[in-house]
Amino acid sequence: MAKIIDDKPRPTxxxxxxxxxxxxxxxxxxxxxxxxxxxxxxGYTDSPRNRSYVIMNSVLYHLHPVxxxxxxxxxxxxxxxxxxxxxxxxxxxxxxxxxxxFYRPEATAAWNDIQNLQTxxxxxxxxxxxxxxxxxxxxxxxxxxxxxxxxHGAYKPPREFNWVIGVILLTLTLLLSFxxxxxxxxxxxxxxVTVGTNMMGYTPVFxxxxxxxxxxxxxxxxxxxxxxxxxxVLFLPFVIVIFMAxxxxxxxxxxxISGPL
Amino acid sequence: xxxxPEHLLKRAAAAREKSAEAAPAAEAPAxxxxxxxxxxxxxxLQRSKAAKAAKAGGDAEAPSAGGAVAVAEKVGAVVAAAPAxxxxxxxxxxxGHTQRLLTVVKSGSIQDVKATPVDKVHTWxxxxxxxxxxxxxxxxxxxxxxxxxxxxLLQLANTNLTPNPSKAxxxxxxxxxxLTTFHPMVAGVTLPGVGLIALILAPYLDRNPSNKPExxxxxxxxxxxxxxxxxxxxxxGSFFRGPGxxxxxxxxxxxxxxx
Numbered sequence: 001m002a003k004i005i006d007d008k009p010r011p012t013x014x015x016x017x018x019x020x021x022x023x024x025x026x027x028x029x030x031x032x033x034x035x036x037x038x039x040x041x042x043g044y045t046d047s048p049r050n051r052s053y054v055i056m057n058s059v060l061y062h063l064h065p066v067x068x069x070x071x072x073x074x075x076x077x078x079x080x081x082x083x084x085x086x087x088x089x090x091x092x093x094x095x096x097x098x099x100x101x102f103y104r105p106e107a108t109a110a111w112n113d114i115q116n117l118q119t120x121x122x123x124x125x126x127x128x129x130x131x132x133x134x135x136x137x138x139x140x141x142x143x144x145x146x147x148x149x150x151x152h153g154a155y156k157p158p159r160e161f162n163w164v165i166g167v168i169l170l171t172l173t174l175l176l177s178f179x180x181x182x183x184x185x186x187x188x189x190x191x192x193v194t195v196g197t198n199m200m201g202y203t204p205v206f207x208x209x210x211x212x213x214x215x216x217x218x219x220x221x222x223x224x225x226x227x228x229x230x231x232x233v234l235f236l237p238f239v240i241v242i243f244m245a246x247x248x249x250x251x252x253x254x255x256x257i258s259g260p261l
Numbered sequence: 262x263x264x265x266p267e268h269l270l271k272r273a274a275a276a277r278e279k280s281a282e283a284a285p286a287a288e289a290p291a292x293x294x295x296x297x298x299x300x301x302x303x304x305x306l307q308r309s310k311a312a313k314a315a316k317a318g319g320d321a322e323a324p325s326a327g328g329a330v331a332v333a334e335k336v337g338a339v340v341a342a343a344p345a346x347x348x349x350x351x352x353x354x355x356x357g358h359t360q361r362l363l364t365v366v367k368s369g370s371i372q373d374v375k376a377t378p379v380d381k382v383h384t385w386x387x388x389x390x391x392x393x394x395x396x397x398x399x400x401x402x403x404x405x406x407x408x409x410x411x412x413x414l415l416q417l418a419n420t421n422l423t424p425n426p427s428k429a430x431x432x433x434x435x436x437x438x439x440l441t442t443f444h445p446m447v448a449g450v451t452l453p454g455v456g457l458i459a460l461i462l463a464p465y466l467d468r469n470p471s472n473k474p475e476x477x478x479x480x481x482x483x484x485x486x487x488x489x490x491x492x493x494x495x496x497x498g499s500f501f502r503g504p505g506x507x508x509x510x511x512x513x514x515x516x517x518x519x520x
Contacts, residue, residue, distance in 0.1 A: 054385040067381040073388045080395040087396045111417045129407030150484050153472030160464035167460045181430050188519050190418035191427040199449030
């Protein structure tokens with residue numbers, strides 16, 4: 001009897017793991033989450049058909065086509081600048097939401113909240129630093145992206161309008177960064193914004209009125225902080241997301257990225 | 262754009278090579294067949310000649326062979342009209358069949374094929390992998406940088422205490438630099454406004470259809486000057502301006518700059 005049992009080799013740890021993974025991947029719950037063609041689905045093999053399904057059957061199909069021009073995936077062509085600008089926006093959204101939990105946009109509370117965030121909140125200092133440096137990097141990335149597009153002549157027909165959207169996105173990025181600059185309510189924030197908004201007041205005809213509306217008064221104060229907070233965390237992100245959606249959609253409608261040179 | 266799969270492209274290239282090899286041999290007979298178009302089979306040419314002759318004859322004796330004329334004029338009605346004419350229809354070939362070759366449509370004469378094959382790769386894994394790596398590298402860089410370099414937090418804002426110098430965020434320091442030379446309306450509104458409008462209008466003003474660097478030397482120069490102009494102004498505003506926004510050398514008097 002014992003001999004017969006021993007004839008059948010005991011399953012190794014590897015076999016057990018494989019069986020367990022197969023069971024999980026074969027379960028109804030798993031297959032309901034990952035659509036056919038997902039690389040996480042049971043029995044995924046690398047074939048041209050499955051490579052198409054990976055995109056076609058995932059939410060990424062909203063962003064990417066199934067195939068792209070061969071030169072479009074060369075890092076030396078795009079330097080990833082557009083994609084990195086978008087990724088930095090996501091990073092800034094995530095870190096920004098974290099910061100919102102610890103911040104009140106009132107002149108009496110804002111600075112203390114930042115101070116407490118840095119000294120008493122777990123990872124508070126790190127996340128604030130990431131938000132700050134990420135913001136500077138995003139301005140830089142958007143700017144370099146514009147230069148890259150210009151030097152490749154990628155604004156030429158049929159992409160003229162997408163370039164215009166891009167200029168709007170650059171402006172919105174600067175405004176997002178500038179409105180965020182005021183929020184720590186320290187000397188740097190107050191006076192940098194004072195310098196910036198004073199210039200704005202010289203716009204002919206309606207300069208003073210625009211400045212009054214943006215500052216919520218004749219001088220920067222508590223009202224300004226609240227206004228710029230709403231602009232920074234809600235209004236401008238809302239607007240920029242709409243323009244980004246149009247920007248990405250037009251990239252595909254205009255035949256993918258430009259080139260090769 | 263329509264895409265032609267790689268294996269079909271290869272097959273077409275192979276076929277083209279093969280026909281290029283066979284071409285010298287095929288040229289001689291083609292020339293011999295001139296002056297008539299060699300692509301129309303000899304039998305068809307004969308048939309149309311016969312039809313023309315019959316039609317001419319039919320015109321001469323119109324009352325007796327009216328049916329035959331109608332057949333010749335209306336090619337599509339050949340089969341239907343055949344019994345009326347009696348015997349073998351005019352358009353019938355040597356074997357007696359009644360189909361006719363109306364025309365030979367060469368490829369490209371009616372359909373205008375605009376799609377040109379584009380060399381493409383799958384987004385997964387080629388593009389997604391690159392994007393993932395780029396995003397990961399950026400996250401790692403920002404995180405590690407943030408561990409070691411802290412964002413500035415100066416004293417609580419005080420409207421009665423103006424720091425000297427007071428500087429705008431770095432991306433506006435080019436404008437603040439202009440402010441030292443121009444009236445605030447020119448430096449803060451007119452010049453950036455003109456710059457922004459010029460950027461927006463760039464694709465509509467640039468009528469040169471080429472995207473090759475060698476064809477765009479003037480614009481390359483112009484745009485590079487534009488970028489360098491702002492870059493230099495921002496650098497001067499950031500590092501070379503001290504108390505009273507006066508010119509300083511950073512290695513002599515130190516930095517007056519916060520990010």
